Amino acid sequence: MFLLDAPITGRRQVARGMFVIGMQAPEIASTVRAGQFVNLGWSAGPLLRRPFSVYRSDGVHIEVVLKAVGEGTRQLLAMDVGEHISCLGPLGHGFEFGAGTRTAVLISGGLGVAPMPLAARDARQAGARVTWVHGARTAVELCSETEGDEILWATDDGSEGARGTAVAASPDAELVLACGPNRMLAAVAERWPEAQVAVETYMGCGTGVCLGCAVPLQRGGYDRACREGPVYRAADIDWGALPSHLAYAVTA
Ligand SMILES: Cc1cc2nc3c(=O)[nH]c(=O)nc-3n(C[C@H](O)[C@H](O)[C@H](O)COP(=O)(O)OP(=O)(O)OC[C@H]3O[C@@H](n4cnc5c(N)ncnc54)[C@H](O)[C@@H]3O)c2cc1C
Ligand code: FES
Incomplete structure (x- = not known):
């Protein structure tokens, strides 16, 4: 588990009201498994961190996908590229993939x-x-x-x-x-x-x-x-x- 100060590297829309945020978080990106999540915090954010599944990873960056459902998600979606998010992860137990699954x-x-x-x-x-x-x-x-x-x-x-x-x-x-x-x-x-x-x-x-x-x-x-x-x-x-x-x- 790593605690990183991760700069936002990008944002794109993937459905009505649904956005992907990218962050530079190499230690998490290189170790995360499908189904694991990160707990995100940011200055002026809510007291408790907010959990998000890792959507994609290229080994250096991770992405999360979200909609604005409350104050925390609204604040995250209002942040700009270059702003920093405190990123704790990877967390939890992900999916298991048995060898030989067809x-x-x-x-x-x-x-x-x-x-x-x-x-x-x-x-x-x-x-x-x-x-x-x-x-x-x-x-x-x-x-x-x-x-x-x-x-x-x-x-x-x-x-x-x-x-x-x-x-x-x-x-x-x-x-x-x-x-x-x-x-x-x-x-x-x-x-x-x-x-x-x-x-x-x-x-x-x-x-x-x-x-x-x-x-x-x-x-x-x-x-x-x-x-x-x-x-x-x-x-x-x-x-x-x-x-x-x-x-x-x-x-x-
Ligand atoms: C393991 C895990 C992975 C998650 N992955 C994603 C993800 O990839 N993308 C995504 O958009 N959301 C994900 N969520 C849900 C996300 O964490 C909540 O939507 C977020 O915490 C809401 O924060 P908020 O401050 O915007 O909302 P709040 O103002 O805290 O609440 C707004 C509304 O959302 C409900 N809510 C708040 N927290 C949660 C929660 N943890 N779970 C369910 N409902 C909640 C409240 O009851 C309320 O109705 C995940 C949750 C968990 C536990
Ligand atoms: S969120 Fe605290 S024990 Fe799971």
Whole structure:
């Protein structure tokens, strides 16, 4: 885990209201795995750092993707190239890619695209053919940067791709990875109990100390999303006890 003072190197729009911010953070960029996240803080920012999945990495820079949902995300999106962000990471337990996996499907709803470019990279490196199924409410909210051997779209209003959810539009595969609103991930768990899902929780420290990120488990008890998660085997989570409204849900 590294704590870096990372200059912003760029910003671009990838869907309506959805932006990617790039930062120079070599130690994190060269070690991050798909599904891991960074905890971001900045001067004049909120007291608590804000967690974001690492979207892309080129070994020197990392990117995060976000929408303005509150004061912290609004401030981040108002920052200029050259301003500095305090970046703690990589944090958490990412996706696992077994050698010999022949087919992988990545399922993302709205901002659930966040861990998927790295997941596509790592699944391809593990030798899998990658299908990415991306869903949103409507066509202009679909992220324009999906990649893979096959790309499928789903929209609630049918304005692009299949009408309905990304889960319904998804084919079966040996490896299923998903990120999106918790209610979408609960549907993934019903269809593919062995899927790996990146869940949403509230977070405090991001490093396992404050217990602010509790995830209820099927076997009873809780895990810390920031240490044991945020990626879980879908069947291991007690979906009924996990809030279904959290932030990735804002857009999907
Ligand atoms: C492991 C992890 C990875 C994440 N990755 C991304 C990402 O890649 N892109 C992205 O846009 N967001 C991501 N989030 C959610 C992001 O951290 C929150 O949207 C952000 O903290 C909101 O900060 P804010 O100050 O703008 O909002 P606030 O003013 O704090 O809150 C605004 C609204 O967002 C809700 N909210 C606040 N914090 C969270 C939270 N941690 N989770 C869910 N809802 C929250 C509040 O209930 C409120 O409705 C991730 C969260 C976790 C736990
Ligand atoms: S956020 Fe503090 S223990 Fe997980």
